[in-house]
Amino acid sequence: MSRPAAIAGTHTRPVAPAPNIAPVLRVEHLSMRFGGLIAINDLSFTASRSDITALIGPNGAGKTTVFNCITGFYKPSEGRIALQFGDPGVWEELSALTERGTRSVSRGDGLLFLLERMPDYLVTQRARVARTFQNIRLFQGMTVLENLLVAQHNPLMWASGYTVLGALGLRSYVRAERSAIEKARYWLERIALSDRADDPAGELPYGAQRRLEIARAMCTDPVLLCLDEPAAGLNPSESAELARYLFEIRDEHATSILLIEHDMTVVMEISDHVIVLDHGQKIADGTPDDVRNDPKVIAAYLGVEEEEVAEGGVNGGAQGRT
Amino acid sequence: MEALSPASRVDLARALRQTAITALIAFGLLLPLIGFNTVQNIHNELVLETRWPLLAVLVAIIAAGRFLHAIFIAPALARRALRPRQEDAERTATRARRVRWLTPFALGFALVYPALALSIVGTQGAVKWVDNFGVQILIYVMLGWGLNIVVGLAGLLDLGYVAFYAVGAYSYALLAQTFGLSFWILLPVAGCLAAFWGILLGFPVLRLRGDYLAIVTLAFGEIIRLILINWVPVTNGYAGISSIPRPTFFGIPFNASDEGFAARFGLEFSPVYRTIFLYYLILALALLTAAMTMRLRRLPIGRAWEALREDEIACRSLGINTTNTKLTAFAMGAMFAGFAGSFFAARQGFISPESFTFMESAVIVAIVVLGGMGSLLGVAIAAVIMIGGTEIMRELDFLKVVFGSNFDPTQYRMLLFGFAMVLIMVWRPRGLIATREPSTLLNAPRAARLRKQKATQPSLAQEPHG
Numbered sequence: 046m047s048r049p050a051a052i053a054g055t056h057t058r059p060v061a062p063a064p065n066i067a068p069v070l071r072v073e074h075l076s077m078r079f080g081g082l083i084a085i086n087d088l089s090f091t092a093s094r095s096d097i098t099a100l101i102g103p104n105g106a107g108k109t110t111v112f113n114c115i116t117g118f119y120k121p122s123e124g125r126i127a128l129q130f131g132d133p134g135v136w137e138e139l140s141a142l143t144e145r146g147t148r149s150v151s152r153g154d155g156l157l158f159l160l161e162r163m164p165d166y167l168v169t170q171r172a173r174v175a176r177t178f179q180n181i182r183l184f185q186g187m188t189v190l191e192n193l194l195v196a197q198h199n200p201l202m203w204a205s206g207y208t209v210l211g212a213l214g215l216r217s218y219v220r221a222e223r224s225a226i227e228k229a230r231y232w233l234e235r236i237a238l239s240d241r242a243d244d245p246a247g248e249l250p251y252g253a254q255r256r257l258e259i260a261r262a263m264c265t266d267p268v269l270l271c272l273d274e275p276a277a278g279l280n281p282s283e284s285a286e287l288a289r290y291l292f293e294i295r296d297e298h299a300t301s302i303l304l305i306e307h308d309m310t311v312v313m314e315i316s317d318h319v320i321v322l323d324h325g326q327k328i329a330d331g332t333p334d335d336v337r338n339d340p341k342v343i344a345a346y347l348g349v350e351e352e353e354v355a356e357g358g359v360n361g362g363a364q365g366r367t
Numbered sequence: 368m369e370a371l372s373p374a375s376r377v378d379l380a381r382a383l384r385q386t387a388i389t390a391l392i393a394f395g396l397l398l399p400l401i402g403f404n405t406v407q408n409i410h411n412e413l414v415l416e417t418r419w420p421l422l423a424v425l426v427a428i429i430a431a432g433r434f435l436h437a438i439f440i441a442p443a444l445a446r447r448a449l450r451p452r453q454e455d456a457e458r459t460a461t462r463a464r465r466v467r468w469l470t471p472f473a474l475g476f477a478l479v480y481p482a483l484a485l486s487i488v489g490t491q492g493a494v495k496w497v498d499n500f501g502v503q504i505l506i507y508v509m510l511g512w513g514l515n516i517v518v519g520l521a522g523l524l525d526l527g528y529v530a531f532y533a534v535g536a537y538s539y540a541l542l543a544q545t546f547g548l549s550f551w552i553l554l555p556v557a558g559c560l561a562a563f564w565g566i567l568l569g570f571p572v573l574r575l576r577g578d579y580l581a582i583v584t585l586a587f588g589e590i591i592r593l594i595l596i597n598w599v600p601v602t603n604g605y606a607g608i609s610s611i612p613r614p615t616f617f618g619i620p621f622n623a624s625d626e627g628f629a630a631r632f633g634l635e636f637s638p639v640y641r642t643i644f645l646y647y648l649i650l651a652l653a654l655l656t657a658a659m660t661m662r663l664r665r666l667p668i669g670r671a672w673e674a675l676r677e678d679e680i681a682c683r684s685l686g687i688n689t690t691n692t693k694l695t696a697f698a699m700g701a702m703f704a705g706f707a708g709s710f711f712a713a714r715q716g717f718i719s720p721e722s723f724t725f726m727e728s729a730v731i732v733a734i735v736v737l738g739g740m741g742s743l744l745g746v747a748i749a750a751v752i753m754i755g756g757t758e759i760m761r762e763l764d765f766l767k768v769v770f771g772s773n774f775d776p777t778q779y780r781m782l783l784f785g786f787a788m789v790l791i792m793v794w795r796p797r798g799l800i801a802t803r804e805p806s807t808l809l810n811a812p813r814a815a816r817l818r819k820q821k822a823t824q825p826s827l828a829q830e831p832h833g
Binding site for chain 2: 116118165166167168169170175176178182183184185186187188190191194195196197198199201202205218222226229230233239240242243245261262265
């Protein structure tokens with residue numbers, strides 16, 4: 046079993062606490078085709094635990110498609126997406142799990158999931174992957190607090206005895222709801238929205254909506270947080286605040302972050318590891334500094350002629366999807 | 368109106384031009400519809416008649432209406448749109464206060480209504496007033512509240528809701544006749560059967576949303592109705608089921624016998640007691656629906672319904688099983704329709720497929736939409752207006768004096784419904800009561816709520832003007 050290279054070793058800025066060697070996510074030979082259109086072509090990468098991994102690339106490179114495959118919104122045409130938390134020893138069960146055709150396996154307190162076999166809601170519920178969206182998807186008409194409570198639906202549903210006990214007004218449910226509200230209060234303080242908790246989410250300013258969407262995802266207690274362009278539409282000071290916020294999430298909540306971002310200053314500042322996609326293929330993989338100086342990456346972003354860069358991409362048809 | 372300034376003279380010219388155009392269009396449209404009329408004479412020949420005076424009157428009315436709109440109403444609306452937000456905020460705050468008073472008042476009125484009817488119109492008249500207005504309206508209030516769970520909370524447009532109402536009614540009628548079970552046993556049974564059918568319908572249509580879902584549910588309503596018509600051995604087809612056992616007062620029947628309710632309680636026999644009993648029964652069922660809805664809204668399932676209405680994809684990204692969530696909404700809505708249906712069968716004593724046409728579904732959906740999706744009070748008000756309005760029209764006999772003895776005001780019901788719907792959609796596009804009460808609050812436990820509401824409501828209630 047091949048361990049991924051310990052990429053997190055060559056940092057120029059404060060390193061995440063005790064980088065764990067075992068990855069949290071392994072994507073192997075992932076392909077996604079929509080009819081004749083190849084959105085992702087044989088993509089493999091790993092995301093290390095407690096790292097911020099960035100997925101970048103020009104428009105139409107297939108970044109959001111990768112996200113949709115990881116979070117179960119798309120069924121990949123080919124490939125394996127494995128996510129693990131708890132005891133890393135469970136990684137050794139990967140090939141056995143693949144053979145067996147089931148969704149998950151456990152060893153000790155370690156759990157290993159094959160995400161491509163799971164429906165979208167179970168990816169969040171069981172495998173604890175949370176995501177945000179490129180175009181913010183808050184529950185606009187509901188209050189900020191309610192948004193955070195909906196995110197805790199599954200534990201609350203359990204505590205309310207699938208509604209029956211809750212409808213009877215049992216104490217255990219009342220306690221569970223109170224602790225859910227406490228958790229929401231914690232996140233509202235983190236994103237400085239406590240005083241707007243009872244306002245409809247749709248009335249918040251844009252930057253606050255972005256922060257709220259991340260907080261809502263965090264309320265599901267994820268081990269992997271997938272952020273689709275979290276800095277889009279933010280001004281520089283809001284971007285800096287976002288970066289600080291993401292560091293705090295990574296360092297304090299045992300949550301690894303996978304993000305798509307176009308804002309290169311944000312990417313280079315916060316990422317521990319950068320993966321560059323172009324036309325559905327990986328063209329670079331490494332630390333921000335490695336990637337920044339990679340001629341293929343520069344070519345992909347600046348649009349250099351195909352023949353100048355070897356294997357610059359597939360037949361140019363894989364466009365239209367981000 | 369202010370004196371004629373140059374600006375308003377321009378307005379006048381424009382208003383006249385608009386009036387002329389409108390009159391022309393009205394004339395073009397009404398010429399074939401009103402201007403010409405074919406009648407059969409005694410020799411069975413079709414004769415063309417012209418009705419120029421009627422045509423002229425109608426065109427004149429339309430033109431006058433357009434002129435008044437252009438001169439008075441449009442400028443007034445424009446001025447209102449320009450008015451500063453603050454004033455609007457004040458208005459919504461007072462409106463919210465009024466709405467808060469309305470609920471206990473309406474509840475109190477509903478409780479004393481039969482007594483009020485008895486004391487004002489006496490035992491004979493009270494039967495009509497309690498039955499036609501009280502019971503009839505409350506059935507629709509309950510159906511509206513039940514559908515409100517599906518449409519208002521979960522955001523699933525269900526145009527076949529009457530199917531579950533029919534399932535409840537036929538369940539009670541058939542089981543009561545075949546097995547002789549009492550109303551109180553069959554009420555939950557009918558509810559469960561309707562919920563079962565709700566789940567059955569829910570499964571195939573789970574992937575659909577919006578228009579597509581509406582069409583499938585509409586078809587489902589028709590399927591149930593056609594089954595009721597064609598499965599003659601069981602349902603007796605068009606002829607329907609008659610002499611359905613009536614509910615008893617916990618075992619005491621409402622009849623003129625010695626064992627009857629009136630004799631037992633030493634009262635003179637009158638049908639009004641049964642009616643009053645039915646009134647309180649449906650009132651209790653309707654309040655049960657409301658209480659359940661309010662309770663569920665504060666539970667995770669209710670929040671998940673509302674989240675589903677807002678954004679299904681976001682729900683799935685938060686680990687919510689949208690399939691189950693939709694199914695529970697369908698089942699819950701259907702269950703209350705089943706309760707209402709079995710009550711309906713017990714009250715009428717006779718049911719036939721005629722009572723479960725698409726028109727009924729449309730009326731219930733209209734009640735929910737007019738009332739404001741999700742608002743219990745709004746739905747209740749809309750039901751009172753829609754159903755009470757229909758019943759009132761039956762009472763307008765004096766109009767026959769004006770329009771001649773052939774005039775039947777109930778025939779204009781749909782026209783007036785349509786008119787009311789257009790007006791509501793223009794003035795209050797989100798329904799009569801469009802404010803949403805949060806299911807839980809973080810910062811404002813009751814005391815500060817009033818202040819909070821003032822601050823949040825103006826933008827909640829914002830509607831496009833003009």
